[in-house]
Amino acid sequence: MIARLMLTLGDMLRVLTTLAGGAARRAACRKGYLLGLITVPFVARAQELPSPQDSMAAARQVVRWVRAGAVEGSGPELTGVCVTIRLDGRVIGRGEVMGEAADALGEATRVAIERSLSDLPADWDVRSEAARARLCVGLELAGPLIPLDGASDMELALGVSPGLDGVAVRMGTRLAARFPLQMLPARENVAMALRSLVAELADDPARGLAEFAELRQAGYTFYRFRTVQMAQLDPRGAAFFLHRGGRVIEPDEIDMALLREMADGLAVHLLHRQWPGMEGYGFMGTLDPVTGKAERLFSNPVGQGLGISALCTYIRSRHADPGIADEARRAVNELVLELAKVEEGEAEPWSDAASSAGVVVALLDAQPWLEPDIESVDVLRDRCTQRVVESFSPQAADFAVGVDENAWGMLSYAMVRLAQAGQGGIRPEQADAVVRATYRNTPPTRLVSHFPWLGWADMALAGDGAPVKGSTLLLDTRRRIDEHQLDALNLSPDDRDLSGAVVYTTGSNPLPDWNSIRPLPLLADMLADQRLTGGTLSQGEASTELGHLLGLVRYTRQLCAESSDGHMYVRPERATWGVRMSLWDPRMPVEASALALEGACRTMAAVEALAGRTGGSNAGADGAQSP
Structure with missing residues (x-):
């Protein structure tokens, strides 16, 4: 008996594109044909993410730092971190560090706290512990960077599962990343995020408009990465694990x-x-x-x-x-x-x-x-x-x-x-x-x-x-x-x-x-x-x-x-x-x-x-x- 094989979204899209071919697939889509899941073998890619225990410990540490209004001590060594601080649901500070930093957790939290100070209400007393207790913390911990293949917008998107994967761009020794819970609320697709990161690294908005094949030749490398997602749903509660920004309905x-x-x-x-x-x-x-x-x-x-x-x-x-x-x-x-x-x-x-x-x-x-x-x-x-x-x-x-x-x-x-x-x-x-x-x-x-x-x-x-x-x-x-x-x-x-x-x-x-x-x-x-x-x-x-x-x-x-x-x-x-x-x-x-x-x-x-x-x-x- 042939066993059923599991496909990720990226695998499904890749198979559809490969088997249907560009023109044939676009024609089928225009006609509105139902597209089914094609079960073919694929090589599973290990996602070396922080363990649940380490992730929960990191979240507790970040919450303590945000409550204190300062980072004291250091956290575990991580590939990348994104810390988001929200006040009444509105993002007031975000810090992200990507690329094996010595203290990525502490640095990302420090940046998020500094940025939040400039976006607080006029009557906000940052010295008040009661006021800081209204803040909610979101946290993403990145797994390893995995190179993205492809020379077009669609080809680059094939390996990325929206809401679960982030993307990154490297140019020389510099690295910039967009985490999935940054992309999801902004409705930013893979191509948009990569082009924005290219423009950021080049300090030139026009550079992000170039074709991806041209950017590869110029030395840009593109990646995807999976994250552990956590967030406080209530300022007084612990951070919860999330899946695509929410939870799975069983x-x-x-x-x-x-x-x-x-x-x-x-x-x-x-x-x-x-x-x-x-x-x-x-x-x-x-x-x-x-x-x-x-x-x-x-x-x-x-x-x-x-x-x-x-x-x-x-x-x-x-x-x-x-x-x-x-x-x-x-x-x-x-x-x-x-x-x-x-x-x-x-x-x-x-x-x-x-x-x-x-x-x-x-x-x-x-x-x-x-x-x-x-x-x-x-x-x-x-x-x-x-x-x-x-x-x-x-x-x-x-x-x-x-x-x-x-x-x-x-x-x-x-x-x-x-x-x-x-x-x-x-x-x-x-x-x-x-x-x-x-x-x-x-x-x-x-x-x-x-x-x-x-x-x-x-x-x-x-x-x-x-x-x-x-x-x-x-x-x-x-x-x-x-x-x-x-x-x-x-x-x-x-x-x-x-x-x-x-x-x-x-x-x-x-x-x-x-x-x-x-x-x-x-x-x-x-x-x-x-x-x-x-x-x-x-x-x-x-x-x-x-x-x-x-x-x-x-x-x-x-x-x-x-x-x-x-x-x-x-x-x-x-x-x-x-x-x-x-x-x-x-x-x-x-x-x-x-x-x-x-x-x-x-x-x-x-x-x-x-x-x-x-x-x-x-x-x-x-x-x-x-x-």
């Missing part, structure tokens, strides 16, 4: 209690994302928790609609916390009123088909909690409905010219919901034509880009009991997702925090990010529907699919920020439970948290539906229909 943590906690936490996070001022901005834009600020004052109309719909799903969940649900009802009404009021700089919700579709669905979801007879809401509904209706030509049985193909799935669902509500003059057969056109015009390998909306539309059209017309393609797409889901058995221990993610992309970077969770809400609904998934919790297709679903839930939970990530955030209470773009990009789009909330609520419902089954055939396989 599979056995995923149960109904955690799903309820996820749903409550995600709902509260979305409530915190409302604009607090007088302007009608609704949800704020993508949050950067490192700075505590939103990239824009307001989210786009699609994000607004998804957020409203997700809160409505939470309100309807029987597992919702009553107090949070009451707050969500109030917020839903406010958010719709704010969406109907287009502020200066905002895009009109009816300006494009995708935005209009998202708003139409949100208005239908929110109807029970909206104030009646609000003229601005009626205008919003009419204009968005008109835009949705005009996006499809019944005569041609196809989408109108100029409609973005990425909007087809959302338009399909909006059309079905309008038909069910008796709005917009849409008949069920017209809505059905839109759904069939989406299936017909989309290559099977791209159908996942229309999840969850296309599947929701098809299931809603069928109603209760009748076969789902597109079940064959829905089940085939689920199979593709299952096949390309990262399994902990195929990953190195260092990359186990990626297990459950689905690796697919429309760009050139196959690393998993928040887009992995897009199909989660639909996969939960498909699992609960006996027309699409037969069996029970303990046997048959349902048991297998539940395992895949919970794996994706685990990865979703991994993307949610928690207290262990809060050491990097200015206002961790506002960031907690927000879904990050990836494990190495802390930004939080509203859309990501909205779909995660949909997924958590629907997964709870699916588990309960399975628990109520006493048997059943494999209806998902036997009852498949063509679209």
Whole structure:
């Protein structure tokens, strides 16, 4: 029997690049093919890192020095050290030493303390022990430097695992380094970090713009290194060991209690994302928790609609916390009123088909909690409905010219919901034509880009009991997702925090990010529907699919920020439970948290539906229909 071999992220990327070839791989990525984990042999590289005992002793020493405001004595001999001092989540001092310094720990701490003094509040008394006790310390201890191969940005990145590895550049006897927990909150990729270090060594910003092949010829050498990561989460507590800046969510943590906690936490996070001022901005834009600020004052109309719909799903969940649900009802009404009021700089919700579709669905979801007879809401509904209706030509049985193909799935669902509500003059057969056109015009390998909306539309059209017309393609797409889901058995221990993610992309970077969770809400609904998934919790297709679903839930939970990530955030209470773009990009789009909330609520419902089954055939396989 051939044993499964573990791959690091760097190994996975290297294999993909080597086997696919540059042009072929880029073409495959542009077409959106699912990229799976390729299991091939590789040579493991030993990471000679400081032991846990030595690391903990070093952390205690640094905390004592920072509390005292001075370095007294010396620490152990280390390859490299980065000490970060934070005040209320904000970095006020950082010191890094790389390259077998005699007292790297003490020197890095000394530099961090000196730099922190210039960035303290005006009323700060540095002599006060109570004041210094508010400081939190972060620490990274470096392993050996390992040369990086490659002459291009992508080739150099292949050997580096983001969030775990730092990079360094040597020129002659001089060495400069960027540690992983410096790169992660700054969203600095490998090429950016290396070019910045080159410019630093050359004392010339323009030098960092040269090609890497040219820099190698000029004498620059590039390295990567792994670190032990530690940080205080509370000024009064000990430093904790971290993995990619946080902690790994273990599979056995995923149960109904955690799903309820996820749903409550995600709902509260979305409530915190409302604009607090007088302007009608609704949800704020993508949050950067490192700075505590939103990239824009307001989210786009699609994000607004998804957020409203997700809160409505939470309100309807029987597992919702009553107090949070009451707050969500109030917020839903406010958010719709704010969406109907287009502020200066905002895009009109009816300006494009995708935005209009998202708003139409949100208005239908929110109807029970909206104030009646609000003229601005009626205008919003009419204009968005008109835009949705005009996006499809019944005569041609196809989408109108100029409609973005990425909007087809959302338009399909909006059309079905309008038909069910008796709005917009849409008949069920017209809505059905839109759904069939989406299936017909989309290559099977791209159908996942229309999840969850296309599947929701098809299931809603069928109603209760009748076969789902597109079940064959829905089940085939689920199979593709299952096949390309990262399994902990195929990953190195260092990359186990990626297990459950689905690796697919429309760009050139196959690393998993928040887009992995897009199909989660639909996969939960498909699992609960006996027309699409037969069996029970303990046997048959349902048991297998539940395992895949919970794996994706685990990865979703991994993307949610928690207290262990809060050491990097200015206002961790506002960031907690927000879904990050990836494990190495802390930004939080509203859309990501909205779909995660949909997924958590629907997964709870699916588990309960399975628990109520006493048997059943494999209806998902036997009852498949063509679209």
